[in-house]
Amino acid sequence: MLEIRDLRKSYGKLTALAGVDLDVARGETVVIMGPSGCGKSTLIRCVNRLTEPDQGSIILGGQDVLALSSPELQKFRRRVGFVFQQFNLIARLTVLENVMFHLVLGGMEREEAAERALASLDKVGLRAAADRRPRELSGGQQQRVGIARALVTNPEIMLWDEPTASLDPILVGEVLEVMEELVKETGTTMVIVTHEVSFALRVAHRIVFMDQGRVVEEGPPQEVFAEPRSEIAKLYRKLLVN
Amino acid sequence: MLDFFRDGFYKDLVLLLVISIILGAAFSQGVAWAIDTYFGDTLDQMIGEYGEYDLILHIREEAKEAALRELQRIGEQSFPGYKLNETLTIAGQANVFFGLPPQFRTREVLESITSYFGAVPGLNGYTLMAEPSVLIRGVHPGVREELREEIEELKGVSFTVKDGNNLVVLTEKEDDLPQVTAGIEGILAQYQILELRFPMGFEVDTQEVGNKALEILRAQESSASRYANVTSAQYGEDLDAFLKTLVEMRDFLGSYASKVRISPSPGISLSVGERIVLEAVGEMQEELIIEVTGVFGDLAEGMIIQGSPVQSMDRVVQQGYRLLGEGEQGDYIGEVEIENERYRLAYAVDESLRLLAELEELAVQASSAVDNAEAVLTTFQEALMQLEVLQVQMRQLNEGIAKGDAKSSGEQFLVTLLLNGLFQTLAQGVIHTGEESLDSLQNLDIEEMRSSLDGISTQIANVQEIDVAAIMEQIGFVRDTLPDLSDAEIGQSIRLINTYLGGQVIPGERVQLLIQGEAPNEKALEKIFQTELENPYLHTYSTSAGMVSPDARGEIFRILKEVRSIVAGMLAIIFTMIVLALDHAAIFSTLKQLRAGKKARTKRWMRILDPLLLFGGVLGSGLLTSIYYLAKGQIPFFSPVVVAALGFVLGVVLVVFAERFSPVDSMELMAGQSLGLSNVQIMREVVIPPSRPGLLNLLNRFKQQF
Structure with missing residues (x-):
């Protein structure tokens, strides 16, 4: 489904990605873990070219992502769901509008878009909050709106960029719960960047550890946590044990 | 960066630019026009509409009422249908506008204003403002008539009016002004006045030197068609005379x-300028302060600048002391001798009056004395004649006695003897003494004496004929009209005059030559004239025979037009800054956000010249230049290059500070991108709606779906 080869990205002198290779199979849930600044977020942002990599290749569904023209990229992005750490909701729009507006802008009729948006909100348990503004919601609710927005297009792949990192520990649970349900129910290919070890253990088909812009270890959760080879994996295992 | 605009946002940007330029130009020009109209209307209210009035009569404020009555009388009598309007009074001078009916707007009337209005009470002068007209200032009298003839042949010219040194060219219509002005300038360009100025002290026969200078000019290789000596004593002599x-x-x-x-x-x-103080003596009220005006070896001259000297015919010598800065008396400096010339003059005038009064009396008395002398002389002459007769008779008697009378009786003999003895005694006395005296009396030149007396009498009569009373009256008048100034006041006046003269150049003689044709090279000619006329201090100046300048109203409107252009220009700049800050800042802020996630710039020129800054500069430059010139802005020193450069700088500044002017929520922007929105959709739905309210925001509302 997703093939990443020798992906490199630098911000000036700072190397964010130093040649990443990653394969994700259709329907697979891959959790990427690693310390802050190791390039996790840059990696998944490169996948839908929110960040332009300097070098390498990204093939998604047989399509060379980096070769896409601007209109092609826009179409491509509609096939990719992206959930942000900071929710990234449009503050001036209602919850329903946040979830449906890109459908309408993509050419869908308003009514149909609204129906789909409401259905999506149903999935995250926020249908009742459809007419509220994002600022009237809690962080967890806002993130669930973000998830609903990503899901509403029935994406081929979902990219999660530390979806719980900005939430209070109390609110983390409700988001992880929604995510877990989605993973189990939708069967969508997912690449999730998170520090939630137990969540990863529960939902991931594969865990990828990154350090200093490189993939240092990867494998099924039971394997990597049972016999971690890299220092990063060992540290996460310690977190799990504790 | 171009991708950002390609998917449709360029239309929005172009629309924004077009509307910004149109609105900016309309706004700038509109406000400037409103200001111009306001001031123009105010001006019209003050000085009437174009062509409404022909004269501004300047009248002393206190005589205004009487002047207005007189003007009404003149208007009704000489210019039926006239217009009169009293406007501003400035510095004690009322200004009254007078409009002549069309049939009286003729050269004859306009050149005879003084004869019509000269008797208006309190008239301090007038300004000709007949319109539409072109004013030619400083027309040289030597070419005035020639110019008049040529100018009056121009198409659209109605007639010309001489107004002092100016020539007012009245046109048939206001629309004729540009072409007539151009025509006049063309004519004036054909005439040059070359002035040869000689320094002070050089007495020059302007006719002779002028003719010689003409010969010199004619000897030069030049395309000038005509030379003439037009030296005018009247031309520009007022200041010299003053x-x-x-x-x-x-x-x-x-x-x-x-x-x-x-x-x-x-x-x-x-040293000159130093001050000396003299103590008060005699009837002096206060001490004298003297300023040294000249130092000549061991002597110095001064001028009293404070106090009055002793009223004396004699020289008064006093001791002088240096005056220190604080008004204190300093060291003794020497003797100061003062001659009160003013007192002497007044004294002499008084004595003259006294002398004249005595002279009149003296003449009367002398005349009387001469008359008396003449009477005495006549009596004396008569007495002398009688004495001569008596002498003859006595001689005859004596001779008779000496001969004796035989026929006389004894009594008669005795009487005769007695009488004879008496008469003989008398006669001999008379004859002896009388003859000598009479001889001497007869020797007196009575006629000569009478002639002398007649001469004296005539002279006395001449003296009496002199109108001594008139002389006395005039001397008295001179005495009364002598300036009643104290020495201090005289000193201050002299200092004041010196101060004024110090800043003035008192020109010497000058010769003015008319050159028709190509303008001469005055500096080259100066050297030639200096050599040929053997005067190295001579200077040459070339001036126009006249200078076209706008009339008074035209000048005000020209200033108003300039103000309008400046206001329009400034508003164009302000409007551009506002548009850039409110509208374009959001665009550049977005572009900068989007660029952050892009690949590092690989092209060298991009690393040196930031395309975004370049784009901002070009945009700002184009925007400002377009608005500025469409608004007809014109700020001094703002050439097209400066305007374009200013716009460029504004654009660059905008790019640098775009996020401060109009911050863009990067999270929302990224959400839009991740949801597959096109750039135009991102702008319309994500970036612009929450941006600062402006033209972009307003225009976006018509396209915004959410």
Whole structure:
């Protein structure tokens, strides 16, 4: 489904990605873990070219992502769901509008878009909050709106960029719960960047550890946590044990 | 960066630019026009509409009422249908506008204003403002008539009016002004006045030198078609006359003031401008302060600048002391001798009056004395004649006695003897003494004496014929009209005149030559004239025979137009800044956000010249230049290059500070991108709606779906 080869990205002198290779199979849930600044977020942002990599290749569904023209990229992005750490909701729009507006802008009729948006909100348990503004919601609710927005297009792949990192520990649970349900129910290919070890253990088909812009270890959760080879994996295992 | 605009946002940007430029130009020009109209209307209210009035009569404020009555009378009598309007009174001078009916707007009337209005009470002068007209200032009298003829042949010219040194060219219509002005400028360009100026002190026969200068000019290779000596004594002589009068006045005051001579003591040196104080003596009310005006070896001259000297015919010598800065008396500097010339003059005038009064009386008395002398002389002459007769008779009697009378009786003999003895005694006495005296009396030249007396009488009569009373009256008048100034006042006046003269150049003689054709090279000619006329101090100046300048109203409207252009220009700049800050800042802020996630710039020119800054500069430059020139902005020193450069700088500044002017939520922007929105959709739905309210925001509302 997703093939990443020798992906490199630098911000000036700072190397964010130093040649990443990653394969994700259709329907697979891959959790990427690693310390802050190791390039996790840059990696998944490169996948839908929110960040332009300097070098390498990204093939998604047989399509060379980096070769896409601007209109092609826009179409491509509609096939990719992206959930942000900071929710990234449009503050001036209602919850329903946040979830449906890109459908309408993509050419869908308003009514149909609204129906789909409401259905999506149903999935995250926020249908009742459809007419509220994002600022009237809690962080967890806002993130669930973000998830609903990503899901509403029935994406081929979902990219999660530390979806719980900005939430209070109390609110983390409700988001992880929604995510877990989605993973189990939708069967969508997912690449999730998170520090939630137990969540990863529960939902991931594969865990990828990154350090200093490189993939240092990867494998099924039971394997990597049972016999971690890299220092990063060992540290996460310690977190799990504790 | 171009991708950002390609998917449709360029239309929005172009629309924004077009509307910004149109609105900016309309706004800038509109406000400037409103200001212009306001001031123009105010001006019209003050000085009437174009062509409504022909004259501004300047009248002393206190005579305004009487002047207005007189003007009404003149208007009704001489210019039926006239217009009169009293406007502003400035510095005690009322200004009254007078409009002539069309049939009276003729050269004859406009050149005879003084004869019509000269008797208006309090009239201080007038300004001709007949419109539509072109004013030619400083027309040389030597070419005035020639110019008039040529100008009056121009198409659209109605007639010309001489107004002092100016020539007012009245046109048939206001629309004719540009072409007539161009025509006049063309004519004036054909005439040059070359002036040869000689320094002060050089007496020049302007006719002779002028003719010689013409010969020199003709000998030069030039395309000029005509040369003429047009030296005019009247031309520009007013200031000279005034300055010369001032010099005379200063000299008069100098001689009228008390003479002060200072003899500094040995070892004391004085300098011009230094002040000396003399103690009050006699009837002097206060001490005298003297300013040293000249130092000549051991002597110095001064001028009293404070106090009055002793009223005396004699020289008064006093001791002088240096005046220190704080008004204190300093060291003794020497003797100061003062001659009160003013007192002497007044004294002499008084004595003259006294003398004349005595002379009149003396003449009367002398006339009477001559008359008496003549009477005495006549009596004397008669007495002398009688004496001569008596002498003859006595001689005859004596001769008779001496012969004796035989026929006489004894009584008769006795009487005769007695009488004979008496008469003989008498006769002999008379004859002897009388003959000598009579001889001497007869020797007196009575006629000569009478002639002398007649001469004296005639002279006395001549003296009496002199109108002594008239002389006395005039001397009295001179005495009364002598300036009643104290020495201090005279000193201050002289200083004031010197101060004024110090900043003035008193020109010497000059010769003015008319050159028709190509303008001469005055500096080259100057050297030739200096050599040929053997005067190295001679200078040449080339001037136009006249200068076209806008009329008074035209000048005000020209200034108003300039103000309008400046206001329009400034508003264009302000509008551009607002548009850039409110509208374009959001665009550049977005572009900068999007660029952050892009690949590092690989092209070298991109690393040196930031395309975004370049784009901002070009945008700002284009925007400002378009608005500025469409708004007809014109700020001094703002050439097209400067305007374009300013716009460029504004654009660059905008790019640098775009996020401060209009911050863009990067999270929302990224959400839009991740949801597959096109750039135009991102702008319309994500970036612009929450951006600062402006034209972009307003226009976006018509396209915004959410």
